Amino acid sequence: MHINVKVFATLRRYLPEERAKGAFDLEVPDGASLEDVVRLLGLPAGEVKVTFVNGRTEALSYRLREDDEVGIFPPLAGG
């Protein structure tokens, strides 16, 4: 199934340039989880801290659906 993915901040260094600079489409098996996507993209699981699906934070065990929009962040903070 098709999903749309954005990867942010220090996690971008693990991706090829086209995927590092913005949103990209990804084909994943039906019922794939966020954890599966992290593995598919070659991101170190220990560096993934917050994952959004359609604007809501979800655990890595979350099972994705067609056209879900995913955002993957490392540990970040601000003020």
Add this chain to the structure above:
Amino acid sequence: MAKILRVDMGAESAAFEEVPDKYRFARGRWLTSSLVVDEVQPTCHPLGPSNKLIFSPGIVTGTTAPTSARISVGGKSPLTGGIKESNAGTKFATMQARLGIAGIVIQGQPKNGSQYVLHIDKDGARLLPEDGLRGLGTYATTDALIGKYGNVGVCCIGPAGEMRMAMAGICFNDLENRASRYSGRGGLGAVMGSKGLKAIVVNSRGAPAVPIANKDLFEMGRKKLTSALRSHDITKPKGGLNTYGTAVLVNMLNEAGGLPTRNFSRGRFEKAADIAGEAIFEGNKARLGKELYNHACSPGCIIQCSNTWHSEDGSEAVSCIEYETVWAFGPDCEIGDLDVIGRLTWLCNDIGIDTIEAGGTVAVAMEGGVIPFGDGQGAIGLLEEVRKGTPLGHIIGAGAAVTGKVFGVVRVPVVKGQSMPAYDPRVVKGIGVTYATSTMGADHTAGYTIAPEILGVSGKVDSFDVKKAELSRNFQTTTAFIDSIGHCLFIAFAILDFPEGFEGMIEECNGVLGTNWMAEDVGRIGAEILARERDFNKGAGFTSADDRLPEFMKYEPLPPHNEVWNVSDEELDAVHGGLASR
């Protein structure tokens, strides 16, 4: 023995006195708020003779404790009409601490519009008339004082403070002596201006080290906290903050649909990626030909989160562009250009105004039709009006609430007259509870529930859940304590996840003071500070009706999630209702 320096602007005197025994442990916000409560009538005019302005470094400031060069400034706020504390990271803090000055109290007013500079060094304090800095921006003022006195600690006001505008802040110098570290929120720069004080110069050359009661205990605590900061992914070298600074949150809040856009009418900005921390990092890389990591704002900081934005020709445009600033002038005003945002940041620094209030006010002015949304040059023009002190400039300089009133705007995102920072309460309900109930007005650092609600720090809670009274209260009390010890609030990210770091923070304090505080004392002391502040606000006329968010947030859904503000009044009143009375 620590001293208080009491400066009377009317009598032109500066004299030292002993710190009262009841405040022998109180520093930072604990001391500034205590002295404001003791010495300032809550009903006084904030720009009149009865208000006082108090500067106090924290408990461990000036020692080798990591990331501890913070100074609190307190008084009655001309913006909110309530008590105010706002703090900055700066060498001024460590220098005042090493001179053994627990608090500088500025009181009274000069009789005839004179301006002064206060000079403090190991030989004493002198309040000297100074007319040569009148009207100068903070960059020129700081340059002049550094040029004349060397590598000293400087704080000053810009023209906005001299004109007593309610969004005026107090500007401290950073490690490179830039005029860029702000006690920004709440208009304390206007209080300083109302007292005719243009600048303070602090020189600790020849001063002894800060006294430490139990050096072994302090050292043990220092090591634990340092280790926590160096190992946590957010605070460690080349970690999140050191690489991207706070502006890295733009993309995260945008993803969450909680990035207030177009004056809090939407939760996402289509140009978010163009102005986020990643874009700053990449932009610098393209313009400098190399990767630039962030720097320390003050002595002893090992987190080093301050960025520097560069112009196309590779020269430094401004330092630094924080998340709050890039949001206030970016998404909130719908400006998607980092060079414009950088220019607006520089102007705020120089004119001497709080970037959050300035951006929020420009957005309200846009809503009111003064200039269009997205008009970067128009925004620059409005800040120039502020600098010149034109009638429009005075309106803008008075903040978002006043500007909204003047232009008939309903969508005015303020609490207790202070502009909301960069998180929409309709999506992040806990920060909304903090905005509503903090003694400071709409203030994010006062109780930064964003940590568990969005960042996954100190646990993970659902940002949309409305039961947030206890969470906000715990963050508010812990923060009041951290605001008193001189550590940057960013140690919270490490100490909330690493218990050893939390222990280390307490051991540092016990080491310096000779106290026996335990974990429970953090909340107890924080709660005492808040209770005292709330008493002051009550005396100033505040009631629970002021612990509410603006009405429009209850009926305007925020796209994309289309949530409204639906936290009950009972939940809001439970925040402080849950604190044991003093």
